[in-house]
Every structure is written in structure tokens, then in C-alpha cells.
Amino acid sequence: MKNLSLRTANSSDIQKLVILINQAYRTNDSASWTSEEGIVAGARINEQQLLHFLAQKNVRLFVADVKDNPQQALLGCIGLTFQQDTVEIGTFCVASSW
Template sequence: MKSLRYRTANLNDIDNLISLINQAYRTNTGASWTSEQDIVAGDRINHQQLLKSLEQKNFSLFVAETLRNKQSDLVACIGLTFQQNAVEIGTFCVNSYWQNQGIGKQVLEYAEKKALEMFPAFNHYEMFVLDARTELIQYYERCGYSKTACIETYPTYANVGQPLIDLKLQHMTKSVIK
């Protein structure tokens, strides 16, 4: 397992985060084991969308960095949206060159613990995963998440890429263990 340093993303991170998110979601390079490259075209996020997210009071975006040659490398990010009884996990990605090293699991565990510290009143985590990404759904199931009966249409209106196949969003949840 890599030793990671976590911190809250800030406005100085925007350009690097846009590159990280678009690279991780929409390319299949490095050690990547999953990608949206063949099912969604276009960018996952742009400057305006990320800035708007970072300005939301109920949203926190965390970055994971590792030191290499006394230089800090941004390797992952994960977002938490705090709702009344749930924390939604999203904007979760690991740079494809850093995948297959256990970093995703470390980052997810960090985010779940951080959510409990920041907002102990909620009772479950939730996320939405593209239904065609069966390998990713299976990964989250191994991490304790379960599919629900809730399936939503792909949000073409949100400017997060155009589906190349018929896509739906699979809702997944995990109960909080306190």
C-alpha cells in the first residue's frame, strides 16, 4: 500500500483536478483496469463545473497525494456531498497510472471515515455508478455497497459527456457502522 497524504482540494488544484478526473474517467492508459472510454464521449468535468462544486457548502472534495522525488503527485480525488441522512460519494477517481495498487480502496476508506468525522448524524453512504461498468459495481460490492432498485437515466443535460451506448445510473448504498 502506498503512503498517501490527504487534504481538502482548493482553487489552486482546479486545473490539475480537471486533468486527473478526465484522464481517469475517459482514457484507458497506464495500469487502468476500468474506464468510460468506450461508453461515454467527451469530458467528464470542466472548469466551471468543478468550481461550482467546490463552492457548494454541503460538498467537500479531498485529494490524495504521494511524494515522489520530493515532489507531491496528485493521484486521486473523492467527493462527499452531505445530505440529510446520507453522504453521497462521487467525483471518485484514481489516476490510471496509479491504479491496481490498492489506492482506490485506501481513498474510499479515508472518505468514509472523514464523512463520519464531519457529519456523524447520517445513516448510509450512497453513490451512482454507470450500469455498464459491471466491474466497478462488483468492486463497490466487495467494499460493502449494495445495488438498490433505484436506476436513473444518464444525465445528458449535466454536460458530463455523451453516452455511446444506452446507459443508466445504478444507485448503490452502504449502511454506516458506528
């Protein structure tokens, strides 16, 4: 898709990221392969936790969205946590509508 954009998340993405991540991990939707709803109760993440995550120097969170349409919901995200000799992949989700 030509209009798909992958970029580093920023503070203006926080609310949309909270919605995306909680939808992917806490919604019992047949299209969501990451749902933990039957295992863990409550929200997967909140704004404070996400701000703390993004403030870490060894963390990069990337988001996918549509270029030139900042009002649209985020399509996905992936977080990378860099350790001394490894990289941990986490906070990985895609909007179930995609």
C-alpha cells in the same frame, strides 16, 4: 507510504483535478477501472463544473498527493456530498499510474 497526504481540495488544485478526473474516466487505459470512454463522449469535467461543485456548501472534495511536492500531479480524489441523512460518494478516481 509515509509521504502520501490526504487533504481538502482547493482552487489551486483545479487544473490538476480536471486532468486527473478526465484521465480516469475518459481514457481507454487498461489500468483505469473507471473508464466511461466507450459509453460517454467528451470530457468528464471542466474547470467551470469543478469550481461550481467545490462552491457547494454540502460538498467536500479530498485529494491525495505527495507531501512536500506541490508540483507533482495528484494521485487521486474522492468527493463527498452530504445530504440530510446520507452521504453520496462521487468523483472517485486514482491516477492509473498508481
